[in-house]
Amino acid sequence: MTQRSRVDDLMVVVPGILGSRLADADGHEVWGLSGKALLRGIQTFGKSVKGLTLRPDLGNDHPGDGVRPIGLMRDLHSLPGVYMPIDGYNTLLDWLERNFTLRRRLPGDEADAPVNLIDFAYDWRLSCRYNADRLAERVDEELGRWRASRADRRDARVIFLCHSMGGLVTRQYVEQCGGAEVTRRVITLGTPYRGSLDALVYLVNGLRYGIGPLGLDLTTFARSLPSLHQLTPDYACLTTAAGTPLRYAREVAGLPGVDAALLRDAALFHADLRASGAGADYGVEYVPVSGVLQPTPTTAEIHGDTLNEALTIDGLDEGGDGRVPRLSSAHVGAGRPAYTPWEKHGSLQNNKAVRQALYNWLTPEPPVHRGSDDDDVPLSVDAPEMLTEGETYEIRATVPLGTPGHDRVALFVGVEGGPVRKMTNRGGGQYGARLTELPTGAHRMRVSTRVSANVVMTALVLVLERGADGDA
Known part of the structure; x- marks a missing residue:
């Protein structure tokens, strides 16, 4: 039996965009099928997409459509036109519980049973600000229970393990929602702290696919999402011709498919996070994990109404995890230097090297011998x-x-x-x-x-x- 390393804090796993299952007002799952049932899930979502599209003036609010999160995606999932394949989170949660003194709330447990491993599902359509407020409510509730459950837990704090956009939701909670006071560490896997070019390309170019007898066009839906705009690059990434200076997307007038107001608001969102000193004041440690060596779109040239991606910026191949360039995922606050495994964005949460590193970040105890760990070849x-x-x-x-x-x-x-x-x-x-x-x-x-x-x-x-x- 594997020896479990001790963790006394509350651990919260926060998934990326698409990583939470969603149900409608009647309790019917509108986004949740994964693995072998994924294609049927995409078709089901396509039939519901008009009702899930958000109104332009939503801002940081909920649309009042009854849609709610009901749990994390268990297996491999994807939504063409919004995000490409991403692995699920069940094996990650199982691994954490098996290797550390972390416990989830099980079926049959009382609803208020104290546990120190929780996942935070959220409506990934909505603004990171809205979801950070919901995260604050959940953490207050769960941390209060955990601290009150035993005298030696009174000083417990929170460790976050976040994938992709989940790191932006969590950083908003820490820096803008009062979370810094109770947070010990924020571990982020491929979080686009300065955005991802792919998000902008999806918005501008749009994507439409034929799946079986039905075509699937999610362009209008994708363009309505505050969250997708908050994932667009917060660095100069666009040029009109080879050799011309790079410009911010918000500086380019008339980009088709982009909501200019949402783009400006996304810039304010990132600026507010960079300007905050709350995390530093309370000693919150950010631990970024940045996939490297993978071909990663970083800049784009404007050709009429479309964007043509490039893997370089100012002539340099910045690299990254295939989705998020290293310049975006590796730098946040004054935390420790980024850990840089060679892995794709959608698989970072289940990467062997990342899990080995987690042992050092989650417990001060010496690592337990867990068998052979041959050196891997960088690829x-x-x-x-x-x-x-x-x-x-x-x-x-x-x-x-x-x-x-x-x-x-x-x-x-x-x-x-x-x-x-x-x-x-x-x-x-x-x-x-x-x-x-x-x-x-x-x-x-x-x-x-x-x-x-x-x-x-x-x-x-x-x-x-x-x-x-x-x-x-």
């Missing part, structure tokens, strides 16, 4: 996140030139739970494989250095049914 993986059935899946991996033996590494790839195959060595540290006939649905593609070795990286892919376009 940059380039692979499509979405395909239509019948298309060939081509995955490419690069081992950096400075890595010893970079041009003679044995790399293997395969769908989780299925057979693996050796990747072709193309020379110079370049490796590749082509997989055909992937079934429809969401898949984890595991890349490893040996057939039975621990996974080095995980690439997520969504395979859509081939069908005719139509109105969702």
Whole structure:
């Protein structure tokens, strides 16, 4: 039996955008299917999307439509046009409870039973400010119970473990909602502290997919979300032609698909967070985890009504986790330097190296021996996140030139739970494989250095049914 490391604080897991299941006023789940049922979940969401679109003047309020969060996404999930594949959180919560003295509220427990591991589901359509206020209410309730449950817990504080946008919600709570006084540490996985270019590209370019007999167009829905605007870059990222100076999105008039008022408000949201000194005053430690080495859109050139992404900024490949550039996820406040695993954005919460690092961040006790932990090979993986059935899946991996033996590494790839195959060595540290006939649905593609070795990286892919376009 694994020895559990002691944690006396309250731990709160905060997911990213799309990471919370949503139900309507009648209790019917409108967003929640994942894993093998994901495609059906996307279709179901598409049928409800008009009623879930937000009005332009909503600001930091709730629309009063009865939609409410009902829990975290359990398995791999995605919503084309809003965000690409992201892994679920059940295995993370199970791992935390198994390895630390953390306990969730179980079925059959009293509703007010004191526990020190909770997840915070939220309506990810809405402003981070609104959701930070809801987080404050939840933390006040749960921390009060935990502190009152035993005399030696009276000084317990809160440790947050946040993925992606969940880190922005939590930072708003700490810096603007009085949370700094009770917070010990904020661990963020791929949080876009200065935004993500992908969010802006989704808003401007729009996205529409044919899924089975129904087409799915989430463009109008995506453009109504305050949260998606708050994920847009808070750095100069746009140019009108190669070699011209970069400009902030809010400085460019007439960008199609972008709500100018929401974009200006997003800039104020980020500025207020940067200007706050609450966390520093109370000694809150920010611990950013920033995925690196992955091809990551960082800037874009404006071509008419569309944006063409680029992987560089001022001629430099900034890198990142494939979704959030390192310049955005690695720098926050005056906390410790970023921990930089080579992993994709959607898989950071389940990455082996990240979990090893969590041992050091969650408990002062010496680490318990947990078996062999061979050094992994740093990899940059380039692979499509979405395909239509019948298309060939081509995955490419690069081992950096400075890595010893970079041009003679044995790399293997395969769908989780299925057979693996050796990747072709193309020379110079370049490796590749082509997989055909992937079934429809969401898949984890595991890349490893040996057939039975621990996974080095995980690439997520969504395979859509081939069908005719139509109105969702």
